[in-house]
Amino acid sequence: MSDQQLLAILPHILLTTVILIQMMVIAFARNLRTTVAISVIALILTGLAFIPVYSLIPIMVTPLIVLDGYAIYYSGLILMSSTAVTLMAYDYFKDRGEKQDEFFMLLLFATLGALILVCSSHFASMILGLELLGVSIYTMISYPHKGLLTLEAALKYLILSGVSSTFILFGAALIYAVGGKLGFAELASVALETRDSGEIFLTAGSALIFAGIMFKLSVTPFHMWTPDVYEGAPAPVTAFVATVSKGAIFAITLRLFTSSNLIEVPSILTGLSVVAILSMLVGNLLALRQDNVKRILAYSSIAHLGYLMVAFIAAGMIGGKVLAIEASSYFLFAYFITTLGAFGVVTIVSLPNTEADAGDISNYEGLFWRRPMLAIMFTLTLLSLAGIPLTVGFIGKFYIFTAGVTTTLWLLLSVVIIGSGIGIFYYLRIIFAMTKRTETDVTKIEIPIAGGWVMASVTAAILFFGIYPTPIVNLINNLVLSIT
């Protein structure tokens, strides 16, 4: 490897080094504050290390890793989200007994996996990144000893994530059997040459990879695990699974299928459309009957991934690639900060009760009278999830809509509208619960310093980028569109 290539993976080397240092610190002097401080500094330094990389892009580092604007944009999203989750997790774990330090190490491991995932250009690094992300998340889900719900969540995630990884591996093997290539860029020529002769293997391989990825992204009909995992996992971990894990996997899927031309296989697009329609409908309809805020957010994330799939399908249509990538990048940004906000509130409300998370909607009754600021923040994030104008969620949905209109996906767009309409009902239900006056004795909610800052910045971002999205749009235009 040349000096330039080493410089290009400086962020990853830095993060790995800090993980090892952190491990030594934990082994010799266990202190939660120090561990968290190391984590936050590591994440910020890794983010800063992308600045010298910017002058080198695009650059291949061995056939496995490619650093381009797309990778830098998604790495930024991941690092932002991981930092927020670290701060939330500090509040969450600091009063829950000793030996919570390893959690923050695992969080860094998972972040490293996600970073590798978004810049991988080869099946080998993609699968290793997926596994690094997955293995860390299994332990993070079952980290606190909270009985059966946590155990159920961890076990469901372990088995389904393992099975879906096998699907992806098998799909990659079938695609390899056609052309003998594993790099994404090399696959493009294979896909073109063997369009007639090897189509069955290519289609079957792509379908298997998609099935695996759908499991990880939890879109219908592969969504069964989501509500249970969201409910059982500690709230900060849920935030992590919902943002970093899904975002990184979506980013690599988009890269894999746009750079290798596999997305243009027609039968894949038909299958994806069915999946998108189903997850928008099922996600929104099942959320209606839930009384648990974490489960509502789980179904809402299924629906959101459905909206994202519309952009993905648009990327496979003629002339839709550029706009679709732009749309999904913005939508993911909006989804990241909104989801972080929502689970930030769940974390803060869960703090007084160390036995179980505040899932039930009754925990939120009267929040407007007890903690008006927190309630206002939660209202804003919910409105953003619903896609109400002046929030960042609206711009995201608007982008998806534009991408759909440009590629004339009328059926999918009508389902987006129906889904959003149903969505407003259950988001408003939580807001109404918060305005209800309660006479009963309720536990006092303290807003912690770290979590308070996260919530304040997330809310500010939701409003600011909802009114003035230009900075992010410019950023996406400069960085992300370089892969097209």
Add this chain to the structure above:
Amino acid sequence: MSVELFLFYLAATVSLVSTILALTRYNATHALIYLIISLLASAIIFYLVGAPFAAVLEVVIYAGAIMVLFVFVVMILNLGARGDDLEHQWLKPGMWLFPGLLCLILFLEMIYVLSGSSQNLAGTVVTPKEVGIKLYGPYVLAVEIASMLLLAGLIGAYHLGRRYLVDSRKES
């Protein structure tokens, strides 16, 4: 059908049958024996397609190290006289017939292949040296990422295992 192709299908059948049996056994030890056979069968398949190094790894690491560890753990967990009885029950002579038969098929296949009278299916042989050059050449980052993956798994196992021990001590 050429001899090599026949050998491939034979090994694949053994692999499938033993995997299905491994999944359906009620007894963990019996299941593990079938799992070992399934891994040995995959090793034969690897050899047939011209990857002797992968075949050796499959035997040494999976069948040799990991599975023996599994078997030991399963047996160690059943301590005492009751455990002895159970073990006596498990290791009835009849139990060995079918796994023995499957192993015999694989063994005969191996002898035939090693006697040098056959060619491999792929036409090329990937030597250990080539694997090493690939791993420390273009795939060096994959090795590094895999090491981090193992460390993450180790820390996770350490954390989950530690908690289990503490809790069981409290209860007793």
